Amino acid sequence: MSRFTLPPLGYPFDALEPNIDERTMRIHYLKHHQTYINHLNAALERHPELMEKSLTELLSDLRAIPEDIRTDVRNNGGGHYNHSLLWKILTPGGSNRPVGLLKQAIDRELNGYDSFRAVFSRAAAEQFGSGWAWLVVDEDDRLQVTRMANQDNPVMVGKTPILGIDVWEHAYYLKYQNRRAEYIDHFIPLINWDVVAGKYEQVLKQFS
Numbered sequence: 001m002s003r004f005t006l007p008p009l010g011y012p013f014d015a016l017e018p019n020i021d022e023r024t025m026r027i028h029y030l031k032h033h034q035t036y037i038n039h040l041n042a043a044l045e046r047h048p049e050l051m052e053k054s055l056t057e058l059l060s061d062l063r064a065i066p067e068d069i070r071t072d073v074r075n076n077g078g079g080h081y082n083h084s085l086l087w088k089i090l091t092p093g094g095s096n097r098p099v100g101l102l103k104q105a106i107d108r109e110l111n112g113y114d115s116f117r118a119v120f121s122r123a124a125a126e127q128f129g130s131g132w133a134w135l136v137v138d139e140d141d142r143l144q145v146t147r148m149a150n151q152d153n154p155v156m157v158g159k160t161p162i163l164g165i166d167v168w169e170h171a172y173y174l175k176y177q178n179r180r181a182e183y184i185d186h187f188i189p190l191i192n193w194d195v196v197a198g199k200y201e202q203v204l205k206q207f208s
């Protein structure tokens with residue numbers, strides 16, 4: 001039996017049209033995400049003692065992963081974690097602005113939504129090559145915008161991601177080609193701030 005499986009997308013492939021096209025969604029979810037899962041499972045099969053661990057446990061202590069599968073777990077475990085989060089924080093409806101405690105924190109710690117949006121967009125645009133821009137909760141429960149290469153994930157450096165944008169070309173190339181900034185502008189209105197705010201409150205509870 002496979003350890004990790006593809007989580008439900010939660011909406012139809014064309015639900016994010018026109019901002020994210022149906023064909024990109026199908027390939028991204030069915031092919032890219034599934035492949036990360038397949039490769040992660042294949043790596044773990046070589047070390048069944050790791051089967052008990054959650055994905056977060058695996059990624060938050062990569063040094064504890066046997067060296068022969070460490071890079072596979074990093075890349076493919078990261079890929080599985082990142083895409084599972086990505087599908088959840090996108091929506092065809094939902095709140096299109098931060099709400100609740102998260103809104104207060106963005107106002108307090110990131111100078112408000114407009115400033116957050118500018119900083120997050122810049123991080124996504126400036127990530128050289130493949131990677132992600134993130135909104136994370138750091139070790140001191142403070143919000144931070146950050147970016148990481150490839151499928152690396154903030155849990156690898158002790159932070160908890162509550163929002164991420166995939167800037168690998170496979171996430172936007174069919175529709176936007178080299179116009180990454182345009183993709184970013186069309187991604188942001190799809191963010192489900194209800195879900196992101198829920199994640200933020202979960203993190204606060206976890207560490208309080």
Ligand code: MN3
Nearest residue numbers: 032166168171
């Ligand atoms: Mn991707």
